[in-house]
Each structure stands twice: as structure tokens, then as C-alpha cells.
Amino acid sequence: KPDFIFHLYNDPDTIYRRKPELSVDEIIEIQSRIDLLLANNKNLIKIKTDRSEKELSDMVLRIIRTNEKY
Secondary structure, three states: OOOOEEEEEOOHHHHHHHOOOOOHHHHHHHHHHHHHHHOOOOOEEEEEOOOOHHHHHHHHHHHHHHOOOO
8 A cells, every 4th residue: 555645736727728638527537536536545545736737846845754644
């Protein structure tokens, strides 16, 4: 069992603006499936992708190094 499961997420409109490969409705459906799949994982850490890539990677590394719950 992994120590952490990182779920990087954002609101569907933002995801669509960044990469319009799927419709907003398809993004919502996929996010719902992911939420259901991961709902009972105590080692789940959800991180919103509203920061720079550097900030996100630093956050993930800090969590891994310190076992900090976010």
C-alpha cells in the first residue's frame, strides 16, 4: 500500500482552458469517478493545481519528507 496517493485537481473550467481535449462535462464525469475511486483512502492527499509547478513539486516533496498531512 502506498504511503501517499496524490490527487492533483482543479475546477473543470480551468482544466478545460489549459487543455481542451475533453469537454467540461467529460472532465466533471472523470473527476466524479476519481473521487469515488479514492474516497476511502486514508493516505489520499488532494492538491489543487492553482500554484506554479515549482510550488506544487515543493509541496509534494515536503509532504513526502515530513509525512505531513496536507
